[in-house]
Amino acid sequence: MNKIQKHKKDSQIRNLKWRDIQREQLGYSANIYFLFSSAILGFSVDLWVNKKDCLPSVSVVLLTISISFIILSLIFYALFTNNRLNDFRQTAKYYKKEKTPNEVSELTEKIGERTWSFYYIQILFLALGFVSVLIGIGIYIYS
Secondary structure: OOHHHHHHHHHHHHHHHHHHHHHHHHHHHHHHHHHHHHHHHHHHHHHHHHOOOOOOHHHHHHHHHHHHHHHHHHHHHHHHHHHHHHHHHHHHHHHHOOOOHHHHHHHOHHHHHHHHHHHHHHHHHHHHHHHHHHHHHHHHHHO
Protein backbone atom coordinates (compact mmCIF):
# COMPACT_ATOMS: atom_id res chain seq x y z
CA MET A 1 0.00 0.00 0.00
CA ASN A 2 1.49 3.33 -1.03
CA LYS A 3 1.32 6.57 0.97
CA ILE A 4 -1.70 7.95 -0.90
CA GLN A 5 -3.75 4.78 -0.38
CA LYS A 6 -2.78 4.65 3.30
CA HIS A 7 -3.74 8.31 3.78
CA LYS A 8 -7.06 7.73 2.00
CA LYS A 9 -7.85 4.70 4.18
CA ASP A 10 -6.91 6.61 7.36
CA SER A 11 -9.18 9.48 6.28
CA GLN A 12 -12.09 7.10 5.70
CA ILE A 13 -11.63 5.55 9.16
CA ARG A 14 -11.48 9.00 10.80
CA ASN A 15 -14.58 10.06 8.88
CA LEU A 16 -16.50 6.99 10.05
CA LYS A 17 -15.47 7.63 13.67
CA TRP A 18 -16.58 11.27 13.45
CA ARG A 19 -19.90 10.24 11.92
CA ASP A 20 -20.46 7.86 14.84
CA ILE A 21 -19.70 10.66 17.30
CA GLN A 22 -21.99 13.01 15.36
CA ARG A 23 -24.86 10.47 15.50
CA GLU A 24 -24.32 10.02 19.22
CA GLN A 25 -24.31 13.76 19.90
CA LEU A 26 -27.41 14.25 17.75
CA GLY A 27 -29.26 11.69 19.87
CA TYR A 28 -28.10 13.28 23.13
CA SER A 29 -29.12 16.79 22.09
CA ALA A 30 -32.52 15.65 20.78
CA ASN A 31 -33.13 13.86 24.10
CA ILE A 32 -32.21 17.01 26.02
CA TYR A 33 -34.66 19.02 23.89
CA PHE A 34 -37.29 16.34 24.56
CA LEU A 35 -36.77 16.66 28.33
CA PHE A 36 -36.86 20.44 28.15
CA SER A 37 -40.06 20.31 26.06
CA SER A 38 -41.67 17.93 28.53
CA ALA A 39 -40.77 20.16 31.46
CA ILE A 40 -42.12 23.28 29.75
CA LEU A 41 -45.28 21.42 28.76
CA GLY A 42 -45.87 20.23 32.33
CA PHE A 43 -45.25 23.70 33.74
CA SER A 44 -47.45 25.40 31.14
CA VAL A 45 -50.34 22.97 31.52
CA ASP A 46 -50.16 23.22 35.32
CA LEU A 47 -50.18 27.01 35.18
CA TRP A 48 -52.94 27.05 32.56
CA VAL A 49 -55.18 24.66 34.54
CA ASN A 50 -54.56 25.94 38.08
CA LYS A 51 -54.17 29.69 37.51
CA LYS A 52 -56.33 30.23 34.45
CA ASP A 53 -58.79 32.39 36.41
CA CYS A 54 -55.99 34.64 37.74
CA LEU A 55 -54.14 35.05 34.44
CA PRO A 56 -54.71 37.96 32.08
CA SER A 57 -56.38 36.82 28.86
CA VAL A 58 -53.21 37.56 26.87
CA SER A 59 -51.26 35.19 29.13
CA VAL A 60 -53.88 32.47 28.68
CA VAL A 61 -53.61 32.85 24.90
CA LEU A 62 -49.81 32.78 25.02
CA LEU A 63 -49.82 29.71 27.28
CA THR A 64 -52.22 27.97 24.89
CA ILE A 65 -49.95 28.84 21.97
CA SER A 66 -46.94 27.64 23.95
CA ILE A 67 -48.62 24.33 24.77
CA SER A 68 -49.45 23.88 21.08
CA PHE A 69 -45.87 24.58 19.97
CA ILE A 70 -44.42 22.27 22.64
CA ILE A 71 -46.77 19.46 21.61
CA LEU A 72 -45.63 19.95 18.01
CA SER A 73 -42.01 19.83 19.20
CA LEU A 74 -42.70 16.52 20.94
CA ILE A 75 -44.42 15.15 17.82
CA PHE A 76 -41.37 16.04 15.73
CA TYR A 77 -39.14 14.41 18.35
CA ALA A 78 -41.14 11.20 17.87
CA LEU A 79 -40.85 11.51 14.07
CA PHE A 80 -37.12 12.20 14.44
CA THR A 81 -36.65 9.11 16.62
CA ASN A 82 -38.65 6.84 14.31
CA ASN A 83 -36.76 8.13 11.29
CA ARG A 84 -33.39 7.51 12.99
CA LEU A 85 -34.42 3.95 13.82
CA ASN A 86 -35.46 3.46 10.20
CA ASP A 87 -32.08 4.85 9.13
CA PHE A 88 -30.26 2.36 11.37
CA ARG A 89 -32.36 -0.53 10.01
CA GLN A 90 -31.76 0.48 6.40
CA THR A 91 -28.04 0.96 6.99
CA ALA A 92 -27.74 -2.47 8.62
CA LYS A 93 -29.72 -4.02 5.77
CA TYR A 94 -27.41 -2.52 3.15
CA TYR A 95 -24.28 -3.58 5.01
CA LYS A 96 -25.69 -7.12 5.20
CA LYS A 97 -25.89 -7.00 1.42
CA GLU A 98 -22.17 -6.13 1.49
CA LYS A 99 -22.52 -2.60 0.17
CA THR A 100 -19.58 -0.22 0.53
CA PRO A 101 -19.80 2.72 2.95
CA ASN A 102 -20.12 5.11 -0.01
CA GLU A 103 -23.00 3.08 -1.49
CA VAL A 104 -24.76 2.93 1.88
CA SER A 105 -24.31 6.66 2.31
CA GLU A 106 -25.89 7.33 -1.07
CA LEU A 107 -28.77 4.91 -0.44
CA THR A 108 -29.63 6.38 2.96
CA GLU A 109 -28.99 10.04 2.14
CA LYS A 110 -32.70 11.00 1.94
CA ILE A 111 -33.43 9.34 5.30
CA GLY A 112 -30.54 11.27 6.86
CA GLU A 113 -31.76 14.55 5.42
CA ARG A 114 -35.23 13.87 6.83
CA THR A 115 -33.70 13.14 10.26
CA TRP A 116 -31.98 16.53 10.28
CA SER A 117 -35.17 18.25 9.10
CA PHE A 118 -37.18 16.72 11.94
CA TYR A 119 -34.44 17.70 14.39
CA TYR A 120 -34.42 21.35 13.28
CA ILE A 121 -38.23 21.55 13.26
CA GLN A 122 -38.28 20.09 16.78
CA ILE A 123 -35.89 22.83 17.93
CA LEU A 124 -37.91 25.53 16.14
CA PHE A 125 -41.18 24.56 17.84
CA LEU A 126 -39.43 24.23 21.19
CA ALA A 127 -37.98 27.74 20.83
CA LEU A 128 -41.35 29.20 19.81
CA GLY A 129 -43.06 27.46 22.73
CA PHE A 130 -40.41 28.60 25.18
CA VAL A 131 -40.60 32.22 24.04
CA SER A 132 -44.42 32.13 24.20
CA VAL A 133 -44.45 30.80 27.75
CA LEU A 134 -41.81 33.34 28.84
CA ILE A 135 -43.82 36.23 27.44
CA GLY A 136 -47.04 34.86 28.96
CA ILE A 137 -45.44 34.50 32.38
CA GLY A 138 -43.82 37.92 32.06
CA ILE A 139 -47.18 39.52 31.36
CA TYR A 140 -48.70 37.68 34.32
CA ILE A 141 -45.93 38.71 36.71
CA TYR A 142 -45.81 42.37 35.64
CA SER A 143 -49.57 42.96 35.40
